[in-house]
Amino acid sequence: MVKVASKGTVLNQEISMAQVARAQLDSITYTGAESEVYDCTTLDGAVGRAFSQTGYSSVGEVSISGFYDPVLASHTEIRDLIAAPAEQNWEVIFADTGTTTMSFAGAGITWENTVAMSDGLKFSATITVTGLPTYA
Amino acid sequence: MKCRLLFDMVAGPSAPDDICVVEDGKRFLKAETILDNPDAYKLVHGGHAESVDDECREKVKTMNQSTRGLMREIHARITGEMEEFQASLQEEAEESADMFEEETDEENEEPASES
Numbered sequence: 001m002v003k004v005a006s007k008g009t010v011l012n013q014e015i016s017m018a019q020v021a022r023a024q025l026d027s028i029t030y031t032g033a034e035s036e037v038y039d040c041t042t043l044d045g046a047v048g049r050a051f052s053q054t055g056y057s058s059v060g061e062v063s064i065s066g067f068y069d070p071v072l073a074s075h076t077e078i079r080d081l082i083a084a085p086a087e088q089n090w091e092v093i094f095a096d097t098g099t100t101t102m103s104f105a106g107a108g109i110t111w112e113n114t115v116a117m118s119d120g121l122k123f124s125a126t127i128t129v130t131g132l133p134t135y136a
Numbered sequence: 137m138k139c140r141l142l143f144d145m146v147a148g149p150s151a152p153d154d155i156c157v158v159e160d161g162k163r164f165l166k167a168e169t170i171l172d173n174p175d176a177y178k179l180v181h182g183g184h185a186e187s188v189d190d191e192c193r194e195k196v197k198t199m200n201q202s203t204r205g206l207m208r209e210i211h212a213r214i215t216g217e218m219e220e221f222q223a224s225l226q227e228e229a230e231e232s233a234d235m236f237e238e239e240t241d242e243e244n245e246e247p248a249s250e251s
Contacts, residue, residue, distance in 0.1 A: 005221075007221065008217065008218050008221035008222070010214055010215070010218050012146070012148075014148030014149065014150060015148075015175055015178045015179055015182070016139065016171050016173040016174075016175040016176045016178060016179045016185075017147060017148050017150050017151035017155075017165065017171050017173055018141070018145040018146070018147065018148060018151070018165055018171070018179060018184065019145065019146040019147070019148050020145075020179075020182065020184070020207060020211055021210065021211045021214040021215055023210045023214060071200055071202070071203050072203065072206065072210075073178065073181065073182050073203065073206070073207045074207065074210060077178060089148050089149045089150060091146075091148075093218065095218065095221055095222070095225070096225075097222065097225045097226050097229055099218075099222060103149065105149075136161070
């Protein structure tokens with residue numbers, strides 16, 4: 001049993017077939033993965049509601065945030081997916097001793113910037129995952 | 137549009153197997169590999185590769201020259217820090233395994249018989 005640190009986790013974006021690390025991130029969050037179920041309770045069933053699998057899974061989205069440098073390719077190559085939408089391959093490398101990777105394809109993206117007096121210039125983006133992520 | 141890699145990089149899923157080398161179960165694109173891709177100019181601008189054709193060369197000229205090559209430094213720093221951190225974790229894991237082994241050996245040692 002090991003407590004794996006968040007420090008050292010890397011997000012790669014595939015650029016021209018090569019994986020390139022993205023800089024100045026302060027968070028990577030994967031949410032919304034869910035195996036879908038349907039209510040299969042019947043009138044002649046037991047008291048407890050019954051559910052079964054549809055056979056599909058929601059694959060969720062990956063949200064990232066960090067300190068924004070408007071001219072840094074690390075950020076412009078993410079931001080550019082708004083102007084030129086394209087499916088993009090991504091990879092998260094966790095900071096465990098086995099350097100476990102979560103690879104996924106992103107179909108769409110949202111992009112936001114925040115300017116606040118109490119903080120540095122920040123950005124956040126949410127990548128809509130398409131297909132199941134793979135772990136290796 | 138074509139570029140030639142200046143150093144080894146981890147291959148993305150869209151890289152065909154015939155240009156990749158597999159090491160420790162991971163696919164790599166070795167230095168000198170020529171990549172033919174509409175985004176090849178981004179690797180050249182980032183400092184990961186050099187242009188092979190005029191289309192790529194001309195595209196890179198239109199980009200912000202003040203940040204040219206910056207991505208290579210950043211990529212090297214991030215991956216370098218990750219590798220250092222992994223190495224320290226591995227070292228810690230080995231040390232604690234050694235300590236556990238020593239403790240187990242001590243516990244298993246039979247007490248010296250009194251004569």
